[in-house]
Structure formats: C-alpha cells, structure tokens
Amino acid sequence: MIQLVIGSxxxxxxxxxxxxxxxxxxxxxxxxxxxxxxxxxxxxxxKKFPFHLIPSGILQKxxxxxxxxxxxxDPDVLLEEMAIFEKMGINxxxxxxxxxxxxxxxxxxxxxxxxxxxxxxxxxxxxxxRGIGPVYADKVSYNGIRIYELLNWxxxxxxxxxxxxxxxxILITFGVSPIKVETYLPIFKKLAEKIRPMxxxxxSLFQKAxxxxxxxxxEGAHGVMLDNSFxxxxxxxxxxxxxxxxxxxxxxPSKKIEEIWGVVKAYTSRVGGGPLPTELFDKVADVIRxxxxxxxxxxxxxxRIGWLDLAAVKFACQLSSINRIAITKIxxxxxxxxxxxxxxxxxxxxxIAFSQCGYQELEKLTPVYKNFSxxxxxxxxxxxxxxxxxxxxxxxxxIEKYLDVKVKIISVSPERKASIFL
Ligand code: IMP
Numbered sequence: 561m562i563q564l565v566i567g568s569x570x571x572x573x574x575x576x577x578x579x580x581x582x583x584x585x586x587x588x589x590x591x592x593x594x595x596x597x598x599x600x601x602x603x604x605x606x607k608k609f610p611f612h613l614i615p616s617g618i619l620q621k622x623x624x625x626x627x628x629x630x631x632x633x634d635p636d637v638l639l640e641e642m643a644i645f646e647k648m649g650i651n652x653x654x655x656x657x658x659x660x661x662x663x664x665x666x667x668x669x670x671x672x673x674x675x676x677x678x679x680x681x682x683x684x685x686x687x688x689x690r691g692i693g694p695v696y697a698d699k700v701s702y703n704g705i706r707i708y709e710l711l712n713w714x715x716x717x718x719x720x721x722x723x724x725x726x727x728x729x730i731l732i733t734f735g736v737s738p739i740k741v742e743t744y745l746p747i748f749k750k751l752a753e754k755i756r757p758m759x760x761x762x763x764s765l766f767q768k769a770x771x772x773x774x775x776x777x778x779e780g781a782h783g784v785m786l787d788n789s790f791x792x793x794x795x796x797x798x799x800x801x802x803x804x805x806x807x808x809x810x811x812x813p814s815k816k817i818e819e820i821w822g823v824v825k826a827y828t829s830r831v832g833g834g835p836l837p838t839e840l841f842d843k844v845a846d847v848i849r850x851x852x853x854x855x856x857x858x859x860x861x862x863x864r865i866g867w868l869d870l871a872a873v874k875f876a877c878q879l880s881s882i883n884r885i886a887i888t889k890i891x892x893x894x895x896x897x898x899x900x901x902x903x904x905x906x907x908x909x910x911x912i913a914f915s916q917c918g919y920q921e922l923e924k925l926t927p928v929y930k931n932f933s934x935x936x937x938x939x940x941x942x943x944x945x946x947x948x949x950x951x952x953x954x955x956x957x958x959i960e961k962y963l964d965v966k967v968k969i970i971s972v973s974p975e976r977k978a979s980i981f982l
Contacts, residue, residue, distance in 0.1 A: 561818050562776045564806060565886075567783030568822040568876040570830035572854070572863060574888030575823045576600025577971060579616045579779045581979065582821075586777040588769060589617025589625045592809030593799035595632035595665060595695070597688040598781035599857025603974040610857050614641045615779050618655065623777070628762050629661035630799060630809020632695045633707065634670075635751040642754065658755055659762040660708040664748075666720065667739045668727035669694040675734035685795055686832030688858050696788075696798035698723070707759060710752050717745065763811045770816060778806055778817070784876035785830075792919045795834025803880035821968075822882035824873055824959065826890040828866035831856045835922035838866035838902045852892040867900040867929065870962050875914040877963050886969035887956060896934040899955065902927040903962070932958070940973035945980055 563582060567573040580602045583589045596612035602619060603609070611618075613633065615625040627633070642652055669691030676693070677684045687693060698704040703723060709716045721741050728738035769776055780801060785791050787801040800808055807814045827848055830836050840848075845865040848854065854863035876882065893899055905912050905925040912925060935949035942948055948956070948970075960967045970980040 561773070562770070562778065562812065562816050563819040563821065564778040564780065564803060564817050565821045565823060566780035566801065566803065566876075566880060566882070568824050568873045568882065569783045569828055569869070570785045570836070571598070571781075571783040572829055572831070572857070573783060573823040573825040574886075574971060575780065576602050576611060576616045577888070577974065577976065578821065578823050578886045578969065579777065580619060580976060581969075582777055583617030583620040583623050585775055586617060586620075586623045587774040588765075588776045589615040589620075589623045590628050590776060590778050590810055590812075591615045591626070591631050591781065592628045592778060592812075593630040593801065593805050594781035594797065595690060595692055596634050596637040597690045597692045597797060597858060600779075600781075601857050601974070602976065604976050606975075612641065612858060613637050614645065614656065617777065617779070618645055618650065624654075625656055626762055626765070627656070627658045627662060628810035629659045630805065631659075632663045632665050632692065632699075633658075634665040634690065635747050639747070639751060639754060653757050656758050657760045657762060657765065658707060658758050660706060660711065660759050662707045663695055663699045663704040664706060664710060665691040665695045666705060666723065666727075667744050668724060668731065669698070671731055671736055671739060672727065675731060675736050679734060684833060686834075688832075688856075690858070693798045707755070710748060711756065711759065713749070713752065716748065716752075717741075720744075720748075766810065766812050770812070776812070778810065778812070780805070784879060785872060787879075790879055792834050792917075792922060795832065795919060819884055820880060820882050821884045821886055822873070822877055822880070822965065823886045823888060824868075825888050826893050826955075827852075827868050829854050829863040830866075831859065831861050831863050835919050836864055836866050837872075837905060837922055837925060837927050838869045838900075840865050840867065844896065847896070848892055852889055867902055867927075868959075869902040869927070870959065871902055871904045871914050871927075874963055877965055882963075882965055885960065885963060885965050885967045886971065887959065887967055888971040890952065890956070890970060891938070891940045891972045893934065893955075894939055894952075895936055899932045899934050900929040901932070901958070903930055904928045930958075940978060942972055943980060945970070945982055948980070
C-alpha cells in the first residue's frame with residue numbers, strides 16, 4: 561500500500577510526528593521534494609529530533625528511508641544529519657538510499673537567495689535563505705548539477721566552474737563577493753565519497769516495491785499553500801507540494817497512492833511574508849505561539865499565528881484528493897474561552913473563493929468566521945475521542961463535516977505516543 565502525508569496549510573502542521581507514527585509499519589519512507597527549507601520535529605521520551613533532509617522514518621526500525629529525485633540537497637546539511645544518525649548507531653549504508661537525480665544546492669544558490677531577498681527590500685518574500693528558489697530555477701533552466709555529476713568528479717568540477725563563473729557575474733552585480741570554487745571542492749569531495757554506497761536507481765526500487773505490495777510512505781514537506789503553482793505566488797516555495805508532486809518528485813504514479821493524509825493543525829501558522837487571512841495580532845496569538853512553540857525548526861523565526869482557515873484547507877483537500885485527516889496541536893487551544901474558524905471570505909461585501917484570490921485580493925478580504933466555545937481541561941493524556949471535552953469533540957466533528965473527509969488521528973501532545981486514533 562502507498563500512503564502520502566501532506567501539510568494542508570502553510571507548513572509546520574506537525575507532519576513529522578504523523579509520519580514517524582505511520583513509519584512503524586512502512587518498508588520505505590520517502591521524501592520527494594523540497595530541501596532543508598523543511599523542518600520536521602519528532603519528540604521521543606521528551607527528546608527533540610529536528611530533521612531537515614533525511615526522512616523522519618529514520619528513527620523507526622523497519623523502513624529504509626529514501627531521498628528521491630525531486631529533493632534538493634545541501635552537502636553540508638546532508639553530511640551533518642548523516643553524522644548525527646551514525647553517532648546514534650544507525651547504519652546508514654543499510655538504511656538510506658539517495659537518487660542520483662537529486663539536484664545539489666551549490667554555494668552560489670544560497671548567496672543568490674540572500675541577494676534577491678536583500679534586493680527586494682521591504683517586499684522581501686521571507687524565504688528560508690537555503691538557496692531553494694535558485695536551485696530549482698537552475699533545475700528547470702538546465703543549469704543544475706546533480707548527484708549524478710558529483711559521482712563523476714572531473715565532470716562535476718567542470719560544471720561547477722562553468723556555473724560559478726556565470727553566477728559570480730550576477731553576484732557581483734548585487735554587490736556580493738564572488739564565490740571561489742576551490743574553497744568548496746573538499747566538502748563536495750567528502751560528500752561524494754560518503755554517499756556513493758547509498759546511491760541507487762530509486763525508480764526501480766519503487767517499481768519492485770509496488771509489485772511486491774510493500775508499504776511505501778511518502779513524506780510531504782511544507783504545506784499546500786506553499787505549492788509553487790497553487791499557493792499564493794510569489795509567497796510560495798519552489799517545489800510542488802500537492803499530490804501531483806509525488807509523481808514528479810519520485811516517479812511513483814499518483815494513481816498508485818491509496819491513502820492521502822492531510823495534516824491539519826488546529827490553528828494556522830506561517831513563516832515568511834504574504835497574506836494570511838486569519839492572522840491574529842492580539843494576545844491570543846502570543847499565547848498560541850508560546851504554548852505551541854511556534855518558532856521555525858529551520859530558521860528559528862517566530863511564526864505568524866491565525867485561526868484555523870478551513871476554506872483554505874478545503875481547497876487543499878480538493879486539490880490533492882485528501883481522503884484522511886490528522887488534526888495536530890489541538891491541545892494548544894485548551895484554555896481559550898472562544899475559538900474561531902474561517903469558512904470563507906468576503907471582498908467588498910461579495911463572497912470570494914480561495915481559488916479566485918491572488919495575494920492582492922487575499923490581503924484585503926474579510927474572513928467569515930464561525931465561533932466555538934473553548935474548553936479548559938488539559939487533554940494531552942487523553943487516549944479516546946469520547947473522553948475529550950464536549951466542546952473539543954464539537955470542534956473536531958465540525959472540521960470533519962466541513963471538509964467532508966474522515967478525521968483518523970488527533971494528536972494531543974508532541975510525544976510520539978500521544979494520539980487518539982479514530
Ligand atoms: P523557500 O522555500 O526557502 O524558498 O521559502 C519560500 C517560502 O516558503 C517562505 O515563506 C518560507 O518561510 C516558506 N517555507 C518553506 N519551507 C517551509 C516549511 O517547511 N514550513 C513552513 N514554511 C516554509
């Protein structure tokens with residue numbers, strides 16, 4: 561069986577925990593897009609494990625974890641994460657597979673990301689500055705360098721020098737110091753030697769696994785609202801976050817995916833710029849941010865907070881055929897006297913759908929809210945739906961009805977075991 565987990569909002573929905581739980585039974589856990597702009601945290605016995613590149617399933621015994629074709633790799637980050645897991649006694653030669661089609665984040669990509677942001681000034685997008693936009697731009701304009709080239713050292717050096725000469729001209733225009741290829745060659749050499757045993761034809765591995773009816777878990781990064789085509793461009797990321805991104809980023813046909821899990825955080829958060837219709841600027845936002853520790857896993861930036869935007873989540877469900885919901889961080893709402901959810905928008909008094917909005921419309925519209933009474937109890941140890949406070953049950957039931965998708969998991973604390981299964 562093939563399962564996909566995707567974020568239905570602006571990222572940071574708590575996918576890491578959901579993937580980690582589901583990975584127990586999987587033979588393969590696969591990342592198929594994005595890079596170390598993503599950040600997933602798994603908490604085991606009070607200890608936090610932040611991930612950026614290596615799939616979250618690495619901490620489970622059974623699965624092999626795969627970095628598939630659509631992922632972009634920063635050599636420093638991959639080496640660093642590999643070292644952490646090796647120190648924990650994980651045999652990566654048996655546990656990790658990397659596709660040769662993955663593109664490399666080169667030093668000039670990070671410099672360019674930063675330089676573009678600086679040049680945008682007050683209109684900056686708020687990227688993670690990990691070089692994500694520039695590396696995907698090089699990929700689609702045939703200027704990328706992949707793991708495939710890295711494994712052929714003279715070819716890699718030739719390509720690196722050629723690209724660096726061009727990118728340095730752009731960097732100089734931005735007033736940024738050019739990069740020196742020689743400075744970076746040792747790190748790439750180290751990466752090449754280190755990952756050589758882990759490189760494999762992931763397409764064939766997936767085909768074989770599909771034939772053998774093995775369990776494949778696809779771990780989405782970011783959230784649907786950040787999708788390059790369907791998110792609020794240009795306040796998006798550079799990859800395809802939606803269900804179709806699986807085929808593009810792994811070669812696994814979308815038709816083979818049986819379960820598409822949408823992870824819905826019980827409220828909204830966002831890092832970076834762009835409109836956020838339900839954004840809160842009052843004390844409630846501070847309470848949620850502190851209680852939910854809403855600071856970026858990747859950048860440490862405080863996240864913007866808002867009420868749950870169900871109109872946007874419904875759009876995500878429809879776009880990606882989401883057929884199962886995991887609600888996360890609902891415990892963070894305990895103690896609020898009133899909770900709101902957004903069911904639609906009005907622009908100049910008229911109804912407008914999320915899909916009709918560009919960022920200029922979204923900045924101006926008024927959300928239409930439904931109010932819910934809150935609950936006071938600590939719910940972090942509750943194991944069954946019926947034991948949840950009645951108002952919390954009502955909140956969950958409403959989400960399910962509105963989205964017309966079954967809620968299957970409710971996560972009530974960061975701990976691996978703290979979830980209610982329905
Ligand atoms: P980039 O992906 O670094 O280019 O950033 C583009 C936008 O996507 C920025 O607003 C980032 O904050 C946002 N973003 C990228 N990845 C994530 C994620 O995993 N969680 C939340 N926001 C993200």
